[in-house]
Amino acid sequence: MKLNNFENELLADWVDELKYKKGDYLEPLVCQQTIKLIKLTCTTFKQDIHVFIMSIDTLEDYIRRKNLKNEEICENALVIAAIVFMSSKYMGEQDLKVQYIEKFLTKITGKEYGKNAVKRTEMEILKTLDNKLPVITQVDDLNTFVTKYERECMIKVSIRPLCLDILEALYLTRDKWFFELKTVYIQSEEALNVFKSLMSSRFYLPVGILLYTFLHTNYENFVCIDDIIEELTNRMHIHSDHVSLLVSKIHEVVRLDEDN
Structure with missing residues (x-):
């Protein structure tokens, strides 16, 4: 079944709009080891590819903004977990609880995380990103x-x-x-x-x-x-x-x- 005229017009409009709205040229910042950790986190909590891709895009945007401010990123695993948790709210299909994320962090890092550690980090990330996510x-x-x-x-x-x-x-x-x-x-x-x-x-x-x-x-x-x-x-x-x-x-x- 081919697209009808209306659907073809919508696709053509979408293509034309994006042709003249190119994004910035951005080189990858996240290494394979970090991406594998994002993948492990998504797999552990049964998050699909939407969450995986959005998490990578969000992390790279966050890193660029922190670099512009000459600010270091501490607690890399915590940041990654918070970004996956945040992305799951927009794209995920599972009801992901923050306490599960914190238990997962303790398991992979051997460090105990206090209550609401992920939520505090999530708020800092959102503030850095001006509350704008690559949805x-x-x-x-x-x-x-x-x-x-x-x-x-x-x-x-x-x-x-x-x-x-x-x-x-x-x-x-x-x-x-x-x-x-x-x-x-x-x-x-x-x-x-x-x-x-x-x-x-x-x-x-x-x-x-x-x-x-x-x-x-x-x-x-x-x-x-x-x-x-x-x-x-x-x-x-x-x-x-x-x-x-x-x-x-x-x-x-x-x-x-x-x-x-």
């Missing part, structure tokens, strides 16, 4: 593209779980693949500016993930990949060469994830 994440952007092409290509078995798994793998390893990809573009200032523009776009990762999924599943035999590539790259104003580079990098990440 719209790459999960939402990816879901928009997946919904469109699942319906238009009449896909019977959803590709959404695989796409979300790939997004998660990219976030788990982005302090590595991001800078590897950047080295391809540092040959000139113009090329580096292109890279910065790509990484500032909310389309870049979702488009790459979607195309990788089609190219590495049996659906490659049932959908016209060339037409999808042409539509996506033209609509998003991203040259196919840049998407191909990203797809290759995604393939490396997925293979590494499978090996582990």
Whole structure:
């Protein structure tokens, strides 16, 4: 079932709006060890990928703001736990209790945390962030593209779980693949500016993930990949060469994830 005219108009408006509202170019700040702790926290409390991605985005925003103020972050584990707890209120499906978070902190750090330690930290984080959280994440952007092409290509078995798994793998390893990809573009200032523009776009990762999924599943035999590539790259104003580079990098990440 294809999108109706109204749905296509809404999608076109969404795309046009985001094309002219690019975000800032932001390089990853959080190392894999920290991301794994966020993942462990989310897994322990049965929080889905929305909470995981929002927690990483929130933590990086928090770190940048603390750096601007020349303020150190103490109690890293407490900050991470508070951010996951905070994100769960907006995106989570479980009724996560603060006392469970505090018990989890004691278990992984060996330190006793006083009553309401997480809540106090949560309030400090919110104050630092001016009470603004990244409630719209790459999960939402990816879901928009997946919904469109699942319906238009009449896909019977959803590709959404695989796409979300790939997004998660990219976030788990982005302090590595991001800078590897950047080295391809540092040959000139113009090329580096292109890279910065790509990484500032909310389309870049979702488009790459979607195309990788089609190219590495049996659906490659049932959908016209060339037409999808042409539509996506033209609509998003991203040259196919840049998407191909990203797809290759995604393939490396997925293979590494499978090996582990």
